[in-house]
Amino acid sequence: MKGFAGFPGGPVRFTAVPDLFWAELLPQIDDLAELKVTMHCIWRLYRKTGPLRYLSHEELLQDDVLMEGLRVPGLPPARVLEEAVARATTRGSLLRVDVALEGQSDVWYFVNTARARRLVGQLRRGDLLPESIVQPIEPVALPQVRPTVFTLYEQNVGLLQPIIAEELREAERVFPSEWIEDAFRVAAERNIRNWRYIRSILERWAQEGRNDGQPQRQSQARRPASTRRRFLDELE
Structure with a gap:
C-alpha cells in the first residue's frame, strides 16, 4: 500500500x-x-472554466490519475470505469448524454446540478447542438506538492531528532511553506547545515521582509503590503 x-x-x-x-x-x-469516479468528476469539473462544463468519456479514459486509481486485479481499468460511471448515472449523481461529433460518437458526463439538468435537456431535445459547446480535452493539472519541513530537515541537515521535531512543527505553523523551503536552500548553498541557522533566516525574513528570496533591511511599517499580507495570512 502506498503511503500518504x-x-x-x-x-x-x-x-x-x-x-x-x-x-x-x-x-x-x-x-x-x-x-x-464521482469525486474525481466533481474535482475535474470544478477546475474547468466557462459556463458549460462536462467531461467526455474519452477525457476520462485519458486521465492517468483516475485510471491509475481504478486498477483492480483481473479487470482492465477501462472496464472498471465503464461500470463505475454506469452506477453513478443510474444513481443520479452524474448525468449522461450521448453525442455525435463529426461522425464519431462520444458520451458526456455532468454533475447532476440544476444548470446541468437544463443543459442536458436542451441537448437531448436538439435545442442545443454539441458542436456549439464542444471543448478540447484538458490535461489534468496536478497541484504542486511541497516537501514537508521534516523532509527538508532530513534531506539538508540530517537525522531528525525528537527534540527538534516540535520546533519544526512550530516553524511550519508560523512561516509560509515557500519561506521554509527557501531558507533550507540558502543554508545548503552556504554549507551551513544546522537548524539554528535556518531558523535565524526565517526570523530575519519575518522581521525585515524579503524580495525574490533575498532579505531586505526595512522596517515592518515599510515592508511591502503584499509581503505583510501573505505572512499574516499564514498566521490567521
Missing part, C-alpha cells in the same frame, strides 16, 4: 463540494470505483 505524507503546510487549493454530497449521496454509494 499528509497535506502540506501553507496555502493549498480546495474543491467545493456541496454539503448534500456528504449528508445524502455519500452514504448511498457502496462501490469504491463509483465513489472514486
Whole structure:
C-alpha cells in the first residue's frame, strides 16, 4: 500500500463540494470505483472554466490519475470505469448524454446540478447542438506538492531528532511553506547545515521582509503590503 505524507503546510487549493454530497449521496454509494469516479468528476469539473462544463468519456479514459486509481486485479481499468460511471448515472449523481461529433460518437458526463439538468435537456431535445459547446480535452493539472519541513530537515541537515521535531512543527505553523523551503536552500548553498541557522533566516525574513528570496533591511511599517499580507495570512 502506498503511503500518504499528509497535506502540506501553507496555502493549498480546495474543491467545493456541496454539503448534500456528504449528508445524502455519500452514504448511498457502496462501490469504491463509483465513489472514486464521482469525486474525481466533481474535482475535474470544478477546475474547468466557462459556463458549460462536462467531461467526455474519452477525457476520462485519458486521465492517468483516475485510471491509475481504478486498477483492480483481473479487470482492465477501462472496464472498471465503464461500470463505475454506469452506477453513478443510474444513481443520479452524474448525468449522461450521448453525442455525435463529426461522425464519431462520444458520451458526456455532468454533475447532476440544476444548470446541468437544463443543459442536458436542451441537448437531448436538439435545442442545443454539441458542436456549439464542444471543448478540447484538458490535461489534468496536478497541484504542486511541497516537501514537508521534516523532509527538508532530513534531506539538508540530517537525522531528525525528537527534540527538534516540535520546533519544526512550530516553524511550519508560523512561516509560509515557500519561506521554509527557501531558507533550507540558502543554508545548503552556504554549507551551513544546522537548524539554528535556518531558523535565524526565517526570523530575519519575518522581521525585515524579503524580495525574490533575498532579505531586505526595512522596517515592518515599510515592508511591502503584499509581503505583510501573505505572512499574516499564514498566521490567521
